[in-house]
Amino acid sequence: MKNQDILQRFLFDGTDVRGAITTLSSSYRDIIDLHNYPQTVSKLFGEFLVAASLIGASLKQAGIVTVQATGDGPVSTIMAECSQGQKLRGIVRGDWDSFDNSSVSSSNNLSKLMGLGTLAITIEPEQGERYQGIVKMEAADLSGCLEHYFDQSAQLLTKIKISVDQSVASGLLIQQMPITQDFEQAKDDWQHLCTLMDTLKSNEQLELSHNDQLYRLFHEDNVRLFASQPVSFFCSCSLERTESALVSLGEDELLETCKEHGLVLITCQFCDQQYRFTENAIKAMFNTKTNILH
Numbered sequence: 001m002k003n004q005d006i007l008q009r010f011l012f013d014g015t016d017v018r019g020a021i022t023t024l025s026s027s028y029r030d031i032i033d034l035h036n037y038p039q040t041v042s043k044l045f046g047e048f049l050v051a052a053s054l055i056g057a058s059l060k061q062a063g064i065v066t067v068q069a070t071g072d073g074p075v076s077t078i079m080a081e082c083s084q085g086q087k088l089r090g091i092v093r094g095d096w097d098s099f100d101n102s103s104v105s106s107s108n109n110l111s112k113l114m115g116l117g118t119l120a121i122t123i124e125p126e127q128g129e130r131y132q133g134i135v136k137m138e139a140a141d142l143s144g145c146l147e148h149y150f151d152q153s154a155q156l157l158t159k160i161k162i163s164v165d166q167s168v169a170s171g172l173l174i175q176q177m178p179i180t181q182d183f184e185q186a187k188d189d190w191q192h193l194c195t196l197m198d199t200l201k202s203n204e205q206l207e208l209s210h211n212d213q214l215y216r217l218f219h220e221d222n223v224r225l226f227a228s229q230p231v232s233f234f235c236s237c238s239l240e241r242t243e244s245a246l247v248s249l250g251e252d253e254l255l256e257t258c259k260e261h262g263l264v265l266i267t268c269q270f271c272d273q274q275y276r277f278t279e280n281a282i283k284a285m286f287n288t289k290t291n292i293l294h
């Protein structure tokens with residue numbers, strides 16, 4: 001079993017194909033350990049975290065990538081976010097208590113768990129315009145939906161394979177960039193690389209190092225592998241952000257809640273961090289905000 005949390009980009013010299021490979025172990029476990037999702041739900045969640053990491057790898061500037069699906073199945077929402085520096089967090093919502101998890105295999109869990117719905121990819125650069133692309137979830141698995149997304153929204157041929165077990169989540173992506181070389185040659189190269197990638201097995205993804213996986217698949221294809229970037233679980237919530245969110249509810253309502261429950265308790269849905277506000281803290285909060293305004 002691999003124990004590493006790294007993402008690496010690579011390219012194939014002499015072609016217009018690039019790629020990314022990622023493995024999440026403790027980052028993945030840190031996230032799922034916070035929740036009590038059934039194993040099949042955790043594994044599907046792991047696929048989304050891998051997808052966020054792979055797509056985050058292609059960001060040209062600082063920003064946040066969000067991969068979010070909503071459906072009419074027992075799992076209604078899965079959201080995974082990758083921010084600058086491969087920092088991951090995410091959340092799952094649904095009502096799966098009565099769902100028979102044993103009917104879900106590893107190959108079609110997206111359609112079984114989420115039913116019909118949409119997959120949205122959002123890119124929020126620190127500077128510049130927010131971009132969102134949405135596709136219907138028509139493929140049975142997440143990789144298929146992502147390939148469809150790239151084809152539709154960016155006209156980029158993309159091939160993705162993701163494997164997840166209880167402790168490791170790993171993914172490989174290759175992508176045909178706008179072609180600068182001979183078109184027929186580029187088509188052949190792409191086909192050749194896809195055929196090789198089809199031979200990658202789940203246990204290889206989960207057990208082999210990135211080097212070994214890429215060597216096993218593409219040892220005749222001049223892979224240039226870039227330095228690894230650490231991947232980690234990190235939540236961007238803070239006392240300050242929680243306060244700003246609370247202020248919009250208004251002082252009266254917050255003081256009312258305080259009277260009823262003794263305090264206002266906010267729990268971050270991503271990391272379970274609790275923020276507690278007493279009556280005095282709330283009053284102080286509004287005093288500060290008012291002072292800033294005047």
Ligand SMILES: [Zn+2]
Nearest residue numbers: 235237268271
């Ligand atoms: Zn948090």
